[in-house]
Amino acid sequence: MxxxxxxxxxxxxxxxxRNWELAAYELDQIKESFHDAATLYPGIPVADMTIMAEPVRRLGEAIQKKEPKKFAAAFSELTAACNGCHQAIGRGFIVIKVPTSSPFSNQVFEPAARP
Ligand code: HEC
Known part of the structure; x- marks a missing residue:
């Protein structure tokens, strides 16, 4: 987690x-983390994992079409789904929110400037 x-x-x-290439990559990584979570925490009802499916699908669509507004909306849904599962499994005190600033000063998130 x-x-x-x-x-x-x-x-x-x-x-x-709007670094869509990086966003697509990170979305793939998140999908893999779901797999890991499903195997790491066998107590998680599968139904709760599927609550992530729709936001993830919409994020993929927003990234593909490069639509910042749709991305933001889908990302809020994803975040709500994170919290939905935490509540469902009695970990409602683990509250995820949309981040506002970067704790990583060692990675560039802006897309590379293109000529
Ligand atoms: C299907 C259920 C499920 C979903 C969906 C889920 N989590 Fe969790 N999460 C858990 C469980 C189970 C734990 C508690 C693990 C433990 O107690 O060892 C946890 C714990 C956490 C923690 C606390 C770990 C720590 O050491 O601080 C964080 C942070 C976290 N999740 C982030 C997320 C984020 C971000 C998402 C959405 C992108 C998410 N989780 C979606 C089940 C889920």
């Missing part, structure tokens, strides 16, 4: 800064 938090952050910033 620590990895999930990292991906959640990076995906958010990549989308916010």
């Amino acid at each position: 620590g990895a999930m938090q990292l991906r959640h952050f990076k995906l958010s910033f990549a989308g916010k800064l």
Whole structure:
């Protein structure tokens, strides 16, 4: 889940800064983290994992079409889904929110300038 938090952050910033290539990559990483979570926490009802499916699908669409507004809306849905599962499994005190600033001063999130 620590990895999930990292991906959640990076995906958010990549989308916010319209670095669509990086956003697509981070979305893939998040999908893999779901797989890991499903195997790491077998107690998680599968139904709760599927709540992530729709926001993830919409994020993929927004990234492909390069639509910042749709990305932001889908990202809020994704974040709500994170919290939905935490509440469902009795960890409602783990509250995820859309990040506002970067804790990573060692990675560039802006897309590379193109000539
Ligand atoms: C299907 C259920 C489920 C979903 C969806 C889910 N989580 Fe979690 N999350 C868990 C469980 C289970 C734990 C508690 C793990 C434990 O207690 O070892 C947890 C714990 C966490 C923690 C606390 C870990 C720590 O050490 O601080 C963070 C942060 C976290 N999740 C982030 C996220 C983010 C971000 C998302 C959405 C992108 C997300 N989670 C979606 C089940 C889920």
